[in-house]
Each structure stands twice: as structure tokens, then as C-alpha cells.
Amino acid sequence: MASLHSLSPQGLWSWFETICSIPHPSKRELALRDHIQQWAEQQSIDHRLDRVGNLILSKPASPGMADRKGVILQAHLDMVPQKNAGTAHRFDRDPIRPYIVSEADGDWVTATDTTLGADNGIGMASALAVLADNTIEHGPLEVLLTIDEEAGMTGAFGLEAGLLQGEILINTDSEEEGEIYMGCAGGIDVQLELPVTREALPAGYQTVELALTGLKGGHSGVDIHTGRGNANKLLARFLFGHAFELGLRLIHLKGGSLRNAITREAYATVAVAPEQRAELERLVSHYQGLLRGELAAIETELCFTLSDVAAAEQVFEAEAQRRLLALLHAAPHGVIRMSDAFPGVVETSLNMGVVKTGSDSVQVLCLIRSTVDSGRAMVVNMLQALAQLAGAHCSDSGAYPGWNPDPSSPIMAVVRETYQGLFGSLPSIQVIHAGLECGLFKEPYPALDMVSIGPTIRFPHSPDEKVHIDSVAKYWQLLLAVLKAIPAR
Structure with missing residues (x-):
């Protein structure tokens, strides 16, 4: 110093x-x-x-x-x-x-x-x-x-x-x-909470962790328009795309720690059948290359890795897993609308800042910002609609003008x-x-x-x-x- x-x-x-x-x-x-x-x-x-x-x-x-x-x-x-x-x-x-x-x-x-x-x-x-x-x-x-x-x-x-x-x-x-x-x-916090039930780990399955790390993150108001990757969204994209075909069973999901910071790291603990392990490793490597190509100008340190972790006893039931991954992948993130009144300024945005797994539910914390009150209300309603489709509870708090x-x-x-x-x-x-x-x-x-x-x-x-x-x-x-x-x- x-x-x-x-x-x-x-x-x-x-x-x-x-x-x-x-x-x-x-x-x-x-x-x-x-x-x-x-x-x-x-x-x-x-x-x-x-x-x-x-x-x-x-x-x-x-x-x-x-x-x-x-x-x-x-x-x-x-x-x-x-x-x-x-x-x-x-x-x-x-x-x-x-x-x-x-x-x-x-x-x-x-x-x-x-x-x-x-x-x-x-x-x-x-x-x-x-x-x-x-x-x-x-x-x-x-x-x-x-x-x-x-x-x-x-x-x-x-x-x-x-x-x-x-x-x-x-x-x-x-x-x-x-x-x-x-x-x-102005802004408002929104929490989505999806109830989850669990069942026994399928016999013979291996437990691994998928880690998406190395993203830049940043301020969800200042940097939201820059195209920086959100680890929660990118990990959800992979899981939604491949969990069903590989028979993956979700055990735990977490990403981010603040609703006003763009998420830099996200982790999923999953169970995989031994005969699908090699294909999962191949897809992880492929997805890392795909993201590095898509985000090459911004996310120069992005890593997507797989590692063995201690065996778990329970996994999400299939229907709870399906609804959760659909909700996370479908939920909007980033710039919703640019301002007409102030050219170059974001009017309305949404940041999916935190995903965390509790004992009987998964919580998703979002921050909506807008210079227009009706724009803020519109995005709250979008999340409420998604929650209804997914069987989740949606609540908002902390609105400030x-x-x-x-x-x-x-x-x-x-x-x-x-x-x-x-x-x-x-x-x-x-x-x-x-x-x-x-x-x-x-x-x-x-x-x-x-x-x-x-x-x-x-x-x-x-x-x-x-x-x-x-x-x-x-x-x-x-x-x-x-x-x-x-x-x-």
C-alpha cells in the first residue's frame, strides 16, 4: 500500500x-x-x-x-x-x-x-x-x-x-x-423459489462437479450491456441441452453471491452413469471451446471443467430437475430494452445474480433495473409468468425509485x-x-x-x-x- x-x-x-x-x-x-x-x-x-x-x-x-x-x-x-x-x-x-x-x-x-x-x-x-x-x-x-x-x-x-x-x-x-x-x-429484487424433491442416487452412478469459472463478472448496472457472460445462465444452457440425453441427475447447483454482480462462477454437482462419463467429458470440452469462440472478445479466461467429488446419497427427482433447468434456461438476463429518451443508455435490464440450493428448494435471486417504472413492472411480470409455468414461487422486495x-x-x-x-x-x-x-x-x-x-x-x-x-x-x-x-x- x-x-x-x-x-x-x-x-x-x-x-x-x-x-x-x-x-x-x-x-x-x-x-x-x-x-x-x-x-x-x-x-x-x-x-x-x-x-x-x-x-x-x-x-x-x-x-x-x-x-x-x-x-x-x-x-x-x-x-x-x-x-x-x-x-x-x-x-x-x-x-x-x-x-x-x-x-x-x-x-x-x-x-x-x-x-x-x-x-x-x-x-x-x-x-x-x-x-x-x-x-x-x-x-x-x-x-x-x-x-x-x-x-x-x-x-x-x-x-x-x-x-x-x-x-x-x-x-x-x-x-x-x-x-x-x-x-x-430504479430497481427491484426478485426471488424465484422452486420446490425440489429428492430420491436415492441411482446404483453405480458417479458423482462429478461441473465448474464454469474465469468470467469477468462486473456491475449489473454499469456492465450489463457489455456482453459479459453470466455463469449461471451459461451453465444452465449446458445442463438444459445435455442433461436429458446423458441421463445426468442433478444433486446441487450454485452460482454467484450478490444480486447486483454479474455472476463469474457457477457449479453443478451431478451424477452420471459410468457408460456416459466419456461422452460427458467430450461435451464439456466441446462446450468450453464453443463458449470461448462466442465470447472471444470479452471472456478470455473462461474455463469449463469436470472433476470427481465425494459421492452423494440423493439426487433431484426427474420432474423437479426438468422444471428447474427449463426455468433457469428460459429466464431472461441482460439488456431488455435500450432507452429512447437517452440514446446509448440501457432502459431496462435483468441480472440473474445468485442461484443457490437449499434443503428443499432452489432459490434464484435477480435484480431488475429500469429508468421507466412500467419497464420494471413488465420484467417482474415476465418472471412471475415463468414461475407459474415452472411451478415456482415468485416474490419481489426492496423496490427503490x-x-x-x-x-x-x-x-x-x-x-x-x-x-x-x-x-x-x-x-x-x-x-x-x-x-x-x-x-x-x-x-x-x-x-x-x-x-x-x-x-x-x-x-x-x-x-x-x-x-x-x-x-x-x-x-x-x-x-x-x-x-x-x-x-x-
């Missing part, structure tokens, strides 16, 4: 090092939040927790700027915990290990075999660096650090009216320097003009398909004027996550200039 000390802005990178050193996966952010509170206490910075655990810090205006509109810098405390297969990292115990890598398009910071947490650690670090530096010019300032953004937006859902005084909110959770976000998709764009936003104009003045070009004004907390903030604070900015982060929610160093410097320069340019009340 010492290699980050030379990076500029030093205050921001110093905070990011600290953030990386303290485990903070979703629902395990308490240690990091406590550290920030203790620091604030030492620095005599006002701070308080709200009823759900969000941390709010505040700082008076710089000399001569008390008449400016109050600004809230907002970030989330948690990070997505994803790691490469075979990595012993424990996200609840071990620090993230960042390092610098030089590539053709510049220098980046990434992590060793895990997600980096630049989403949203860089934004959090920037807000804390502003609080720590008394030379920065700003009006009345608050920093809102929310909990559990990545696993349910619990902090944003629980934010109460009357706690925040600022009139402007700058969300720091965007992931493309040079783009300003004025809106985002999108952030409706406001083309007349005063803070949008300030950021746009400030960016042009600094860098000599106009930024791109965008709506992002990923879910930001801004839409939820509008319920308790309907008058908030909001904008979202950030540095360039590639492949968030995957172990390939990296942040572009030069873009962090530009983001920081923009943030400070915007704080200075906030108009009077």
Missing part, C-alpha cells in the same frame, strides 16, 4: 489507503464508520448517527463564504465483496491490498484478487479529505455517509427528514470522469460551467443505468438540488475493478472548484 503515498491529491489517497485497510463489506461497515467517528472527534468535527446508522458530519463555512448555499457531499460506506476463485481473502477480516498498474491508457489503482472498493471508497475519501483540509474554500458543508448501499440501500431508505440542512447534494458515486449524472435507474432528471437543475449548470472553465470542454450530461441513492433522498428532501460526479472506475463489483489515477486528480480539481463556485442563498 505504500506505493499509493506518492499519488496526488495526497489527502484523498491517504484516506483511500485508510479505507482499504479497514474491512467494510456491505452490512459489515461498523469498524470503518467507528474509525471515521473517532477521527472526527479528534478533529472537533461535528458528527452524529441517525436512527439507521448513517453517519453525518458537518463543518462551518470557510471565512467569507457563510452566505453560500449549504452543500451535502454524499458517499456510501460499504463495498461489494468479490474475489477470484481460490483466493483466501476474508472481507470481514482482511484489508484490501491496492497497488498501481501501468497500462496503455495510463496508470490505475487495482487490488490483489479482490474488488478494490473504489466504488464508493474514492468518493468517500474525497469527502473526508475536504473535511480534513482547512485550506479548501466552501460554504456550509455536510458529509452524509450511508450504510448498506450495495446490498439494499438500507441507509438511504431510512434517512429521515430534518437531519440535513444543505440545499445541494453532490453524490460521489459516479464512475466516469467527464460525465455528469442527473438521473439514474429512480432519480428523475431535472434539466433545469442549478447545480448541474454550475458543475457544467465549472468543468468547461477548468478543462476547456463541455462534460457529457448523462443518465446512468446503475442505481444511485439520489432517488431515495428525494422523498424526505424533495427540494434537494442534486448532481453526481466521480472519477473513472472500470469493472466495479468484480476483482478486475480499477480506478484511473489521472481521473481522480481531475475529479478532485472539479470538486474543489464547484465547492468554491456554489452561489449565495
Whole structure:
């Protein structure tokens, strides 16, 4: 981590090092939040927790700027915990290990075999660096650090009216320097649960595991349009195509760990008759070659393998297996529709993030995103229809609203003009398909004027996550200039 000390802005990178050193996966952010509170206490910075655990810090205006509109810098405390297969990292115990890598398009910071947490650690670090530096010019300032953004937006859902005084909110959770976000998709979680019954393992059958690994994965909002493979879907495709002809009997199925990350690895434990073993091995090799051909431009490390595992005692009954494989193969995944209102932006998508086998059922966890409420409802209905056909139960939860764009936003104009003045070009004004907390903030604070900015982060929610160093410097320069340019009340 010492290699980050030379990076500029030093205050921001110093905070990011600290953030990386303290485990903070979703629902395990308490240690990091406590550290920030203790620091604030030492620095005599006002701070308080709200009823759900969000941390709010505040700082008076710089000399001569008390008449400016109050600004809230907002970030989330948690990070997505994803790691490469075979990595012993424990996200609840071990620090993230960042390092610098030089590539053709510049220098980046990434992590060793895990997600980096630049989403949203860089934004959090920037807000804390502003609080720590008394030379920065700003009006009345608050920093809102929310909990559990990545696993349910619990902090944003629980934010109460009357706690925040600022009139402007700058969300720091965007992931493309040079783009300003004025809106985002809403989302909803859907769970499909298919009851399964079991019977005795057929006599003489061998037990093997099929493993589809090496996929890139990624953020189900940012990367859903890139054509990256979803291991759950690709494994289901193989099983639906060949389980019946080979007489395979399914024992266990699992893939993915987060509904908002594109699944990188999936595993099926199956029983196979000895006389079909050679043909299964041939088809596994053939399917690996087929997928490597189809996804050659994207999934360069894809592997599909077969290995022996301990013998099982029971397998799924044939009818339960048939319905499950049909459901998994038929369920949609990826882009459902592109936006007409915002060219190049995904309007509606579905990510089949998690498949897991329980004692008497198989659960499938999906995340639907859409900038259009009716589009979100349509995909929920699609899954409900499939569940009816397959004899599964379909339930939805955690719906959160999108952030409706406001083309007349005063803070949008300030950021746009400030960016042009600094860098000599106009930024791109965008709506992002990923879910930001801004839409939820509008319920308790309907008058908030909001904008979202950030540095360039590639492949968030995957172990390939990296942040572009030069873009962090530009983001920081923009943030400070915007704080200075906030108009009077």
C-alpha cells in the first residue's frame, strides 16, 4: 500500500489507503464508520448517527463564504465483496491490498484478487479529505455517509427528514470522469423459489462437479450491456441441452453471491452413469471451446471443467430437475430494452445474480433495473409468468425509485460551467443505468438540488475493478472548484 503515498491529491489517497485497510463489506461497515467517528472527534468535527446508522458530519463555512448555499457531499460506506476463485481473502477480516498498474491508457489503482472498493471508497475519501483540509474554500458543508448501499440501500431508505440542512447534494458515486449524472435507474429484487424433491442416487452412478469459472463478472448496472457472460445462465444452457440425453441427475447447483454482480462462477454437482462419463467429458470440452469462440472478445479466461467429488446419497427427482433447468434456461438476463429518451443508455435490464440450493428448494435471486417504472413492472411480470409455468414461487422486495432528471437543475449548470472553465470542454450530461441513492433522498428532501460526479472506475463489483489515477486528480480539481463556485442563498 505504500506505493499509493506518492499519488496526488495526497489527502484523498491517504484516506483511500485508510479505507482499504479497514474491512467494510456491505452490512459489515461498523469498524470503518467507528474509525471515521473517532477521527472526527479528534478533529472537533461535528458528527452524529441517525436512527439507521448513517453517519453525518458537518463543518462551518470557510471565512467569507457563510452566505453560500449549504452543500451535502454524499458517499456510501460499504463495498461489494468479490474475489477470484481460490483466493483466501476474508472481507470481514482482511484489508484490501491496492497497488498501481501501468497500462496503455495510463496508470490505475487495482487490488490483489479482490474488488478494490473504489466504488464508493474514492468518493468517500474525497469527502473526508475536504473535511480534513482547512485550506479548501466552501460554504456550509455536510458529509452524509450511508450504510448498506450495495446490498439494499438500507441507509438511504431510512434517512429521515430534518437531519440535513444543505440545499445541494453532490453524490460521489459516479464512475466516469467527464460525465455528469442527473438521473439514474430504479430497481427491484426478485426471488424465484422452486420446490425440489429428492430420491436415492441411482446404483453405480458417479458423482462429478461441473465448474464454469474465469468470467469477468462486473456491475449489473454499469456492465450489463457489455456482453459479459453470466455463469449461471451459461451453465444452465449446458445442463438444459445435455442433461436429458446423458441421463445426468442433478444433486446441487450454485452460482454467484450478490444480486447486483454479474455472476463469474457457477457449479453443478451431478451424477452420471459410468457408460456416459466419456461422452460427458467430450461435451464439456466441446462446450468450453464453443463458449470461448462466442465470447472471444470479452471472456478470455473462461474455463469449463469436470472433476470427481465425494459421492452423494440423493439426487433431484426427474420432474423437479426438468422444471428447474427449463426455468433457469428460459429466464431472461441482460439488456431488455435500450432507452429512447437517452440514446446509448440501457432502459431496462435483468441480472440473474445468485442461484443457490437449499434443503428443499432452489432459490434464484435477480435484480431488475429500469429508468421507466412500467419497464420494471413488465420484467417482474415476465418472471412471475415463468414461475407459474415452472411451478415456482415468485416474490419481489426492496423496490427503490429512480432519480428523475431535472434539466433545469442549478447545480448541474454550475458543475457544467465549472468543468468547461477548468478543462476547456463541455462534460457529457448523462443518465446512468446503475442505481444511485439520489432517488431515495428525494422523498424526505424533495427540494434537494442534486448532481453526481466521480472519477473513472472500470469493472466495479468484480476483482478486475480499477480506478484511473489521472481521473481522480481531475475529479478532485472539479470538486474543489464547484465547492468554491456554489452561489449565495
